[in-house]
Amino acid sequence: MDAARVAMDSDRLEQHIQRAKDAIENDKKEVPPFWINKYKKEAAKNWDIFYKRNTTKFFKDRHWTDREFEELAPKGDQQVRCLEVGCGVGNFVFPAIAENPNLFVYACDFSKRAVDMVKSNENYDESRCQAFVCDLTENPLVENVPANSLDLISALFVFSAIPPEKMATAIQNLYQVLKPGGYVLFRDYGLYDEAQIKFCKASDKRLDENLYVRQDGTMSYFFSDDDLASRFEAEGFKTVTNGYIYRETTNRRLELNVDRIFVQAKFQKPL
Structure with missing residues (x-):
């Protein structure tokens, strides 16, 4: 998509919210409980089908991450060990190791098909990354990553x-492999994002608050900053920074x- 991103002005933001x-x-539309349980139970399967259909062509490489998180651009000669959760087909890991020679990245996903695509990438090198x-x-x-490492x-x-009721288990999982003093770098969909508005206008898309x-069976949750902080703090993490990023995105080709x-x-x- 040919797009330009600029900060959203306050009046536009107020109107959007x-x-x-x-x-x-x-x-007010409701999805029957049978289908809610089915979507949650088959999350990995639906993402596997997603990657079968789209292969490596859907998501763009993430070259912006070390601008947003300076920790991903380590200085000096000391190796930094990172885990990317939900690695997909490698749109984060391959730009990250190419741009930062002292970065080693573990990469995991619950889609076997996605992980296989990472391993088949010509830039996959187990001295720099492990999927x-x-x-x-x-x-x-800890079956694949040493505890506190x-x-x-x-x-x-x-x-x-991830379904909201399962997020606590996932956060506990992260806590076990992170060093004391280590960081989780987080970015995701925020409450009132345009995508949430589209879901509300569609038919039978709401599973829970x-x-x-989505149409393909994959799910999407929208976080408030308070909701996000409370989930991580409940599992022992300390919030260092937490807030919203607002962007007005223009698709020049579609003038949208x-x-x-x-x-x-x-x-x-905590240390």
Whole structure:
């Protein structure tokens, strides 16, 4: 997509949030319990199908991460060990290790197909990265990553795919492999994002409060900053930074403006 991103002005932001609140309030459609349970149970399967259909062509490489999180651009000769959860097909890991020679990245996803694509990438080098299949809500990370060994964990647009009632288990999983003093670098969909408005206007997409299902069966949760902080602090993390990022995105080709809201945070495991 040919797009330009600029900060959203305050008047536009206020109008957007009111529009989002109205859409959420008017969304009275319900998904039957059978389908809610099915979507949650088959989350990994649906993402596997997603990667079968889209292969490596859907998401763009993330070259912006070390600008947003300076910890991903280590200085000096000391190696920094990072885990990327929800690695997909490697849109974070390969730019990260190419741009930062002292960075080693573990990469996991609950889609086996996605992990296989990471391993088949010509830039995959086990001296720089190690990919494995893992469902954060089911499998202990310590089966693949030593306990208390990581400097950083990257969680970019992954927790939104996890049902809210399973997030605590996933966060506990991260806590076990992070060093005391280490950081979780977090970015995901924020409450009142344009995508949430579209879900509200569609038919039968709401599974629970702020949780929706896409046409392909994958799920998306929208975080408030307070909700996000409370989830990590409940599992022992300290909130270092936490807030919203507002962007007005313009698709020049379609002449379409889209208002995006993300939540970005940094959590630390206490020393």
